[in-house]
Amino acid sequence: MRNGLSCRRPRAAVQTAALVLTFALPLAAQGGVIPLPTEIHLGSGWFSVDSAVVIRVPPADRGADAAARHLARLWTRTNGLTLPVRSGGARADTRTIEFRRRSGFTQEAYGINVTRQRITVTAGSSAGMYYGAVSLWQLLPPAAGARQIPVQTIRDAPSYAWRGLMLDSSRHFQSPAFIRAMIDWMSWHKLNVLHWHLTDDQGWRLQIRKYPRLTSVGAWRVEPDGTRYGGYYTQDEVRDIIRFAATRYVQIVPEIDMPGHAQAAIAAYPALSSIDRAPRLPVSSRWGVHSHLFNFEPSTFEFLENVLGEVLQLFPSRFVHIGGDEAVKDEWNASALVQARARKLGIHDAAALQTYFTQRIGRYLGAHHRRSVGWDEILQPGLGHEAIVMSWHGASAARTAAIRGNDAVLAPDPMLYFDHRQSSLPTEPPGRLGVISLQDVYRFEPRDSQLSETQQRHILGLQAELWTEHIQTEHRVEWMALPRAAAVAEVGWSGPQRNWPDFLERLVPMSVRYRAIGLDYADSVFGIQPQLARSAGAVRVTLSNLPELLDAALDITIRYTLDGQEPSPTSARYEAPLSVAVGAEIRAATFVGAEQVSRTWTSHLDAHAGARRTSHELDLCSNNVGLLLEPRGARSAADSPVAVDIMNPCWIYRDVDLGQGREITAAVTALPFNYELGSDAAKIRIGDNRTPAGELEVHIDGCDTASVSLLPLPPAAGAGGLVELPAQTLPPFAGRHDVCLRFARPSLDPLWALGWVEIGT
Ligand code: ACM
8 A cells, every 4th residue: 555655756847938957867966956046948968066176256256256265165064075265367288167247147146057068157246156066066966876867957046035034032031143144045045035034022132231231131031930931132242143144145124012011111111101101011921912101202212213323323224123013002091191191192092002103103214214114003093104114913914015005025824923833743842823834934925916017016025933932942943944934035036936845855955965064954845754552462553754845746655663773764664554563663754765754753662652642633722822842841752732722721532442441641731821812811711620630531422511520730840841730531432522621720820731541342
């Protein structure tokens, strides 16, 4: 039996108007450029990259020299090649890679011409030289022995000018070294904007010399477990990052969020608050939409302009992001001080107050030759034409902005919100539960057929968001970003000729480069979905790949071992479900040809294998705010994140045989309930517990039936990681039933969640 994925489609040359895609070649011969170049014309023969090859740059051309040296460095990292870079023209008899500057190319555009004797990279700008170098790097397969680049001609230019990622450094902080590394790999994908979210309720991360408390106070919070968390970027560090970004043609757009998402600043300087006679606020350690806004005092605008003044001195970008999102107006409506200012300004409602705020800050930026960017809440009547709208409530704000004549950037939630997990595999790290797969991102279409050509030109491009409430570590930022950022790059650069199966094919060598460089990318698209079931003393193991891989014209196999060895290209090929003895260990991985493309999945098939269902393998009763959360103090892989709707911690185990009285055991975890939900918090069921610390209720066929069993919870205080609850015996129910498991608890905090459940004999 097939695993459903091992079919081989014959390789075909796919042609569009001016395009010959590289998968007319055997995979081993392809470098696989991402994003796909606009035009590739293949010839016949090869250019051999060996130690006799010299890279040549025009004398005194610093941009070309930097691009050439970058190419040499990248080939050293991924191919172990060392090529010299020399200035000046080539001798006729040497094989050369030559960088040339020519007019007639748009900004960022370049051409590559490969013949048997010579490769020429041509561009009009230094950015174009750099992108030519990056593409040439990717034309060589990333293997130590790979030496041949097919004869071909490439002409390439981007579809969109703004191809970005947003990084939230407020909710969790990343080191300057990580930011530089991220800018580096962004540039290899020809991503050119890093929107840097530097301030929020949970931390102010940018040193402002005039206001030292913004970082001495505002950069630090006390986590729910009592630990102090924080960090900030000094101005020297930021300058260093900006200098580095310039060498990678990445523009950094800083975001100073206002008038909401301001709690860290208000904690540092309480006079900024919109609460009259404000209590002292802490820097928040809660997630969600906070209610604290800057007030309208002249001193507050002076503060903001002073802050922006330092931002403008640091950041050369023409664009400065001023947030504008999720500014709940309750405090403004309640504050006598704000209302008095509003009356003086002749403003009668809170929405108009935000418009005033946006316009006033926009004028300040305009006077300093910068353009303001704001989340789509800024799209109100009277918005200045210079302002750029970042469309996050879907794409509709971008359309409205474009029709009104404002520039816009597409950053829609959920499609480009990379805090969503990217598959349903158990290997995904914490994040939002809804799946936004690599293919979902790839299929995002920035072109809006309802806009005229003139209006289309207001859509500057697109970017994906890395919100980090649940992305605590730098490794996980990389996992959530890659390879989805490669899909963003292709959507933004390559335009309508892009092609999913071909992208997947190019992702194989790209993944090898990620590994060579040490990037912690997600292998989800190639990952293995295991299913374990008990049958007569053995474990039935069913393995599959994700459906989105089905489209690929790749020689995909799953290979496995049962002897503790790592799977290899010669390991047994998975063809049909396996019956494996209890006590054995199975390891499996996905291969494309001889290349292992997924990490190895390992399972010790112990007495519980196939009998336990993790929260991932159950259905959630609802998905209001579905999250994948890490147990507090999680240490082992067994404590992998739990899937929970924080509004309703409730799961359904479908189709369980309850014929004889069966024993139920469960492992649960107490999570901090640190969420700002506004009035929605009142919708969460609490106070229905029957034992002091609450219990896990078991219901049959529906969750509103009377519970058939209760598993009492331990006191939350000591409960780190997963806690196994004492087993209970269920009363017998003839036949198969859906079992509903939900928590009754005395208070919102803690939030109890299910790690796994086992219903045994
Ligand atoms: C946003 O997600 N608050 C822009």
